[in-house]
Amino acid sequence: MSPRHTNLELFATDEPGRAREVSAEVEALSASWAAGDRADLFHRRACEERLEALRALWRKERELFGDAELAALRQLAEALRSAGRTDGRDCVGRATPRQVLREVFGHQEFRPGQEPIIEAVLSGRDCLGVMPTGAGKSLTYQIPARILGGTMLVISPLIALMKDQVDAMGKVGVRATFLNSSLEPEERRARVQSMRRGEYELVYAAPEGLEASVGSALANVRLTALAVDEAHCISHWGHDFRPAYRNLRGLKVRFGGIPVLALTATATREVTRDIADQLGMVDPLVQRGTFFRPNLRLHAYKKGDGATRLAGKRRGLRARDALLRLVRSRPGESGIVYCLSRKAVEATAELFRGHGVRAAAYHAGMGNDARSATQDAFQAGDVDVVVATVAFGMGIDKPDIRYVLHRDMPRSIEGYCQEIGRAGRDGKPSDCVLFYSWADVIGWDRLTDDADPAVAELQKRQAREMFRLADDAACRHVALVRHFGERMDSCGTSCDLCAGTDLCSEARPAKAERGRAEHVGEGPTSSGALPRRPVRRRGVTATSSTAPAEPSQSRAHAPDRDERGQGFPAEPSRTRDPSSTPTATAELFDELRALRRALAAERGLPAFCVFPDAVLRHLSAVRPQDVDELSKVPGVGPKKLEQYGDVFLKVLRDR
Ligand SMILES: [Zn+2]
Numbered sequence: 001m002s003p004r005h006t007n008l009e010l011f012a013t014d015e016p017g018r019a020r021e022v023s024a025e026v027e028a029l030s031a032s033w034a035a036g037d038r039a040d041l042f043h044r045r046a047c048e049e050r051l052e053a054l055r056a057l058w059r060k061e062r063e064l065f066g067d068a069e070l071a072a073l074r075q076l077a078e079a080l081r082s083a084g085r086t087d088g089r090d091c092v093g094r095a096t097p098r099q100v101l102r103e104v105f106g107h108q109e110f111r112p113g114q115e116p117i118i119e120a121v122l123s124g125r126d127c128l129g130v131m132p133t134g135a136g137k138s139l140t141y142q143i144p145a146r147i148l149g150g151t152m153l154v155i156s157p158l159i160a161l162m163k164d165q166v167d168a169m170g171k172v173g174v175r176a177t178f179l180n181s182s183l184e185p186e187e188r189r190a191r192v193q194s195m196r197r198g199e200y201e202l203v204y205a206a207p208e209g210l211e212a213s214v215g216s217a218l219a220n221v222r223l224t225a226l227a228v229d230e231a232h233c234i235s236h237w238g239h240d241f242r243p244a245y246r247n248l249r250g251l252k253v254r255f256g257g258i259p260v261l262a263l264t265a266t267a268t269r270e271v272t273r274d275i276a277d278q279l280g281m282v283d284p285l286v287q288r289g290t291f292f293r294p295n296l297r298l299h300a301y302k303k304g305d306g307a308t309r310l311a312g313k314r315r316g317l318r319a320r321d322a323l324l325r326l327v328r329s330r331p332g333e334s335g336i337v338y339c340l341s342r343k344a345v346e347a348t349a350e351l352f353r354g355h356g357v358r359a360a361a362y363h364a365g366m367g368n369d370a371r372s373a374t375q376d377a378f379q380a381g382d383v384d385v386v387v388a389t390v391a392f393g394m395g396i397d398k399p400d401i402r403y404v405l406h407r408d409m410p411r412s413i414e415g416y417c418q419e420i421g422r423a424g425r426d427g428k429p430s431d432c433v434l435f436y437s438w439a440d441v442i443g444w445d446r447l448t449d450d451a452d453p454a455v456a457e458l459q460k461r462q463a464r465e466m467f468r469l470a471d472d473a474a475c476r477h478v479a480l481v482r483h484f485g486e487r488m489d490s491c492g493t494s495c496d497l498c499a500g501t502d503l504c505s506e507a508r509p510a511k512a513e514r515g516r517a518e519h520v521g522e523g524p525t526s527s528g529a530l531p532r533r534p535v536r537r538r539g540v541t542a543t544s545s546t547a548p549a550e551p552s553q554s555r556a557h558a559p560d561r562d563e564r565g566q567g568f569p570a571e572p573s574r575t576r577d578p579s580s581t582p583t584a585t586a587e588l589f590d591e592l593r594a595l596r597r598a599l600a601a602e603r604g605l606p607a608f609c610v611f612p613d614a615v616l617r618h619l620s621a622v623r624p625q626d627v628d629e630l631s632k633v634p635g636v637g638p639k640k641l642e643q644y645g646d647v648f649l650k651v652l653r654d655r
Pocket residue numbers: 474475476477478490491492493494495496497498499
């Protein structure tokens with residue numbers, strides 16, 4: 001099998017000059033072959049590539065080759081053939097992807113989606129891989145790099161990670177390096193020279209570097225393919241646009257139409273199209289991995305929601321207190337808590353620390369040193385919880401993050417997906433708890449005031465999509481993967497709606513006697529303090545549960561406001577309050593479940609399709625009395641209201 005990509009470039013324009021360049025290349029190649037390890041697959045492959053480039057040139061310009069050069073090349077070809085025969089591979093030593101997977105990387109099997117991408121790159125086809133975090137994206141370029149020989153250029157925005165990636169490659173014997181602004185000039189020159197000699201299989205570079213030095217360093221390098229990591233950064237429509245990514249456009253053409261592999265963890269169809277256009281891809285294979293990660297258990301709570309899925313208490317859900325409760329129930333576990341504002345980050349980290357949690361803050365307003373210190377301490381396990389804005393995360397490579405909590409709703413579903421994707425990379429169960437409110441949407445809207453109108457429009461749309469996703473009553477995983485064009489059946493056990501779990505009320509601080517369920521909502525002074533009397537409070541608050549269709553009626557305020565002013569009844573308490581003892585609530589819950597069973601059986605549906613447990617729990621705590629109240633319960637949409645509203649209201653009113 002002969003290599004497909006040969007781009008030996010000669011620079012002289014006159015024949016004697018070109019002949020001298022050929023002679024020099026033949027001499028260099030013979031020396032390189034003699035100096036290397038003949039049993040080394042990569043070495044053989046690199047030499048064969050160079051030999052093939054010379055053959056291609058000989059076919060076009062025979063006059064450039066003298067007898068001595070031809071004799072040397074014949075000898076070399078024979079040596080390569082016999083070296084290849086000794087281990088049973090073909091003359092160019094081309095191994096199969098599976099062989100490389102096992103022999104080099106030590107894995108027995110491919111993960112879903114990896115193989116088709118690798119095959120596409122090997123066959124010279126452009127490919128766009130949309131694979132969620134943790135699906136093993138890097139192998140899809142590392143394996144072709146080993147098989148194709150020559151050098152693969154990997155564009156990555158994460159300069160901070162390049163050294164680690166290169167070190168990891170070194171450990172398994174893949175020759176990799178990086179070129180970026182962190183290198184001293186001398187080191188850099190040495191690496192460029194090695195790269196030109198074809199000594200690296202993988203070269204990592206940042207997109208910003210291509211404009212200047214890395215771009216020129218690539219002259220005369222035999223690139224076999226281009227891999228673009230975090231490719232959504234090329235699209236205006238993505239959530240992480242990096243203008244320098246647009247410089248990648250000409251690379252494919254410059255290197256003779258080499259295959260381009262674009263990889264990203266989050267891309268809608270719109271972004272996918274944009275990536276393909278921007279990179280000048282030709283008929284790319286678009287490979288989408290599944291976005292369903294069953295080990296991520298998704299939960300969501302509407303802030304200020306009086307429904308209190310918190311141990312039957314009738315009070316507004318305060319994200320701050322619920323977060324504290326969740327974090328305290330997991331001492332020693334690694335977690336990230338995302339907040340919208342820097343102020344909230346500082347305050348939440350302080351709150352945690354005040355309760356003995358090893359927490360640190362991270363946001364863009366902090367100095368570089370302080371941010372690095374937080375990141376390093378987290379990575380090293382000296383800090384359990386990082387409280388952060390969205391600025392935190394791109395460089396995090398920690399497999400055992402057991403939970404990601406959102407104190408505020410993320411700006412977009414893509415952002416949410418990236419952020420929760422940092423949990424559970426080791427495949428073990430991890431909780432993702434989202435606190436959201438319509439006030440968060442308004443908060444995001446305000447941040448678009450200065451933006452370009454088209455961008456502002458897009459961002460507003462994204463925030464609303466995110467709100468709808470959070471407020472959806474169906475399986476959360478189904479809703480999430482649907483956003484990326486994927487269909488699946490209900491997860492069954494990996495979200496609160498399917499499993500009927502209520503993490504906040506189940507969470508117990510490690511010192512159990514100090515933080516019983518009743519304490520939720522008491523704030524930082526709660527530990528050890530006398531429980532306050534429950535505040536009588538009815539149903540859903542007006543503040544944050546207003547339907548998104550009428551944003552102007554929501555009080556436009558910063559998300560922080562959501563947590564204040566709770567605990568005062570929006571309307572006078574109803575007489576049904578006294579009946580809401582835990583026993584009465586439990587009885588009602590059982591009754592609603594029986595009703596649900598009957599309805600589901602009648603229609604031949606699984607029970608959760610009528611209403612999931614979480615909704616029933618909510619109904620038994622709040623006891624809505626009319627259609628209006630019922631419609632405000634999260635998970636009760638217009639369709640469900642029409643189908644089941646009357647029968648459920650009948651039971652609820654009877655109590
Ligand atoms: Zn589910």
